[in-house]
Amino acid sequence: MQQALELEGLTKVFGDQRAVDDLSLSVPAGSFFGVLGPNGAGKTTSLSMAVGLLRPDGGTARIFGADVWREPTKAKALVGVLPDGLGMPERLTGQEVLTYLGLLRGLPEDEVKRRTTELLEVLELDHEDDKQVIGYSTGMRKKLGLAIALLHAPRLLVLDEPFEAVDPVSAATIRTILHRFIAGGGSVVMSSHVMALVEQLCDRVAVVADGKVVAAGTVSEVQAGGSLEDAFVSLVGASTRGAEGLTWLSH
């Protein structure tokens, strides 16, 4: 089976901290893949290295066989990315951002126009036509980011925390879009720390902790009979503190 995304031995060191430590992962084509992990586990760093936003200190990343760091142009044409917390061209409107990025990707003008209009409409950003991105809320920024990722009809989507700060109605819309994308033959890699969402959406998951993959497989394999949350907590090895102490909180 063809792999949509293949990471091999990815490593990134910041100072004396190994943020990502020899991380390997493969995402089969057509799968909806969830990357789970506690804060600071290295999810964002790994995904950045996987798509070409951050140069790894070691290891390789391939998107449908194209090496992200050797043939970046080929790889980047195949992937759509939604990074977490990065800036946008702040002084443009959403429509302008999509139009220009589409043209920069070399899409024909009328096609760009059609896709832009449709994306803005589906993501309910069209009534904010006159607003510059700097005035967008966090949720709107996420939705625009998703539109940017989808614009060139990639075969793989890599989404970093796509549902964070998104309201329930928009979240439902995004879920529908992602399901359609999968149904149409696409593959999705998504990081999250919302277990219920991953359980509901993904067919495969990987749990990352301390820059390493501690478990990977289909959701039921990783769950091992219990809930995903229980599996996660036992894998990450964190104790569920919070019950004891903090007596001063009681009134």
Added chain:
Amino acid sequence: MALALTYGTSHTLVRMRLASLRHALKDSFRLTWIVTGGLVGLVLAGGTIWVAAKGDHDVLVVVLGVWMLGWVVGPLFAGGGDETLKPEYFTMLPLPPRTLSTGLLVAALAGVAPIISLIALLSLVISGGTVAAALVAVPALLLQLFCFILASRLAVAVYGVLLQVRAGAVIAALVNAFILAFTAQGWALIVAFVSTDVQGTMAKAARIAPSGWGFDAVQAAGRGDWLQVIGLLLALAVLAGAMLFAWSALLVRRTTASHANSKPRRLLTAKTPGGAAAAKEIRSWTRDLLYGHKAIFAIAYGLFFCMMPLAIGLKSMLPWAGPAAVVMAGSMSSNLYGADGTAFWTTLMTPGSARPDVRARQRAFLLVFGPSTLMITLLLTWWSGYHSAWPLVLSALPALLGGAAGLIVACSVYSAVPTTDAHKRSGNPLNSGENEGETMGLVYVMLVLVATTCAPALLVALNAGWWGVPVGLLSGVLCWWYFGRVAARRLDKRGPELLTLLRHGRSPAEQAKKTAGFDALPKWRRTLAGFCLGFGAIPLFPQAVVPAIFKLTGNHDTKSWFLALYQTGPWQWVVIVLMAALGLSMYAFGGLTYYRAKKRAPGGSVAAVAS
């Protein structure tokens, strides 16, 4: 209760500030800036005390006025003043606004600049003469210091409000440009007023201005006029109170008001990748107030710089307003990628968009500054009546435009300075991050680099007249093409590294690695290298390049502080060459010191350190 709260808040804020100052001192790059600034300040403070000791009261009161002016306009050039403790950090604390602003004011006292101003204000004690006057000087100088700092904070707050609307940004740009041009060319205005007893008038004005009230009180005490002493001290206290009140009100506005957006409406007409990138860039210039501010500032600076000598009937600088504006514009646009921040990921993830992006930035720069500076050059050269200047300026202008268009993208790519992302910025539009020192350094280096790009054209024009014009055009096109290509290639190859830098800044570990070799040098060499890079411009530009231009354009009536012009005959050229050599060797020494240090350091980069 309120007092206790204010005291507690102030105490904590002072501790926060001192803690971040301690961290700043550990970072050798920032340490250099703090030490250099501190030394310069100490020299100026010493000078103020010396003036007081000499008993020259007219000069002293004017100097005190300059100190206050420094506090008011300084923040404009240092990225919005000291913002170690941003008011936004404390919005969610249940503190009354005035408690917070008092606390921030007290915290503002815990820094290098206030201590230096305090030393300068000790001149009040010396100027008193009698014991009683010296005693009055103590509360007077403390109140005066409070007024200085409050005026500075209030000014920053007012600029902040102004910069949020278009008209305000324009006004602020004009004022800034005037002030900066005045520091270089103000002598002309001063000379013009000499006949009307400027010194007396200025001293009189400076006594009336709030900066002179403390001094007046001390003088009154010396005369035994106690009513006036009390009146003046009270006035200072009331002024401080009023400024504190106004500043608190503006702080509330800053932390609660939304940043209004104008509604853009413009047709989307781009059809190609290149057109799309260009349209994207042009919109930044027309919509982002900071970009607009920069454009107006640069053009106004060129105009003021060359028109101020008109006050003494000197027209020979008029033709150079356009070129001066281009040089200023180039140096102000040297951090394009840094200014756009992490939005760069959209370019990085779009294959093949690096080249159109770089070219678009160049195109936007040329579109904003090309036609405007050409018009200025044509009109002012015609007005000046210096026909000999035509081939010179028309050779220099295209060379500079092309040179600047090339250098800005190369500099923006090779030595980007990370700033805070636009959507995460605080309410202070002047403050774009925590790297003012680095940004300012970059501006200075770029002033020199951009100016040098017209050298070949100017040399040819001086020797062969109109032949300079094609040379200027050719060198401009070459610079534009070559540096643009270099920048685009670098983006393609090292884009991810640029994004990492813009995203996370330089980590302390990287910073340490970068400066490791440098730190190994003896301290005097480090200080000397910093000094040379900081002040090399003085012998090179005002003492060599400007008098050379004066001589070449046949201006013989202005001497000002241009050492060379006080000599006779060929000695003038000797001094110019010596000064140029001194400036260049200062740069060479500083640059070499950094370069050698870098070679010893594992995997550092010179570009970032040299700025």
